Amino acid sequence: MERIPFELITEVPPITRYWSIGVVALAALEKYGFLSSLDLLYSFDSVFRNSQYWRLITTFFYFGSLNFDLFFVLFFMVRYSRSLEENISRSRDYLWILFINSVLLIIYSSFIYPLSKLGPKLQEAIIYIWSRRNPNVRLQLFGIIEFSAAYLPFFYAIFNHLLRQLPLRGTLVDIIIGHIYFYFQDIFPKIHGYYPFNPPWKWVWVQNRLNH
Numbered sequence: 001m002e003r004i005p006f007e008l009i010t011e012v013p014p015i016t017r018y019w020s021i022g023v024v025a026l027a028a029l030e031k032y033g034f035l036s037s038l039d040l041l042y043s044f045d046s047v048f049r050n051s052q053y054w055r056l057i058t059t060f061f062y063f064g065s066l067n068f069d070l071f072f073v074l075f076f077m078v079r080y081s082r083s084l085e086e087n088i089s090r091s092r093d094y095l096w097i098l099f100i101n102s103v104l105l106i107i108y109s110s111f112i113y114p115l116s117k118l119g120p121k122l123q124e125a126i127i128y129i130w131s132r133r134n135p136n137v138r139l140q141l142f143g144i145i146e147f148s149a150a151y152l153p154f155f156y157a158i159f160n161h162l163l164r165q166l167p168l169r170g171t172l173v174d175i176i177i178g179h180i181y182f183y184f185q186d187i188f189p190k191i192h193g194y195y196p197f198n199p200p201w202k203w204v205w206v207q208n209r210l211n212h
Helices: 004-011 014-031 044-048 068-086 091-111 119-133 149-163 173-192 204-210
Strands: 138-141 145-148
Touching: 014 068, 014 091, 068 091, 068 119, 091 119, 091 173, 119 149, 119 173, 138 149, 145 149, 149 173
Parallel strands: none
Antiparallel strands: 138 145
């Protein structure tokens, strides 16, 4: 019985596992006074004018204080991040997905609408990508309302807007970012024949150099 929690953790694919462990660790360090949330959040001025580059990483691991709400969010994060990662052949390819979406979020937050806590937005963008790749999966809301997975991001956005009092521009950003990635990785190539968001190790000229 003592091995069960450890086994459950090791069953989660590596990128999702380390991401979720990092989220809990950072929340615990903040809760017990070892870190301040003000030093973890993203700020364009702090990063690019004050050279606090660590914020580019910590903002994606800081989801808030160690409380019930955090574990509620983590449940969804692990569930859908795990499912998406398990359907990708290599963990580094999934890490690249997270990287591209992270860059898009930083650009959005820097020039369109300022957001300081980008981790939850990345998690919600991943949920959007998962929902578009699994649109016919049936889900239940509170065990009562049944709906297609394609609508999950919109239920999530409504939940955040109504219950967490988050502004619409803040709640819809994950859908926007997730859709940009989904379009250029899943739809655009079918029309134009190439993948703009492919990782470097899948670029043709890189593969040709590696094969010679």
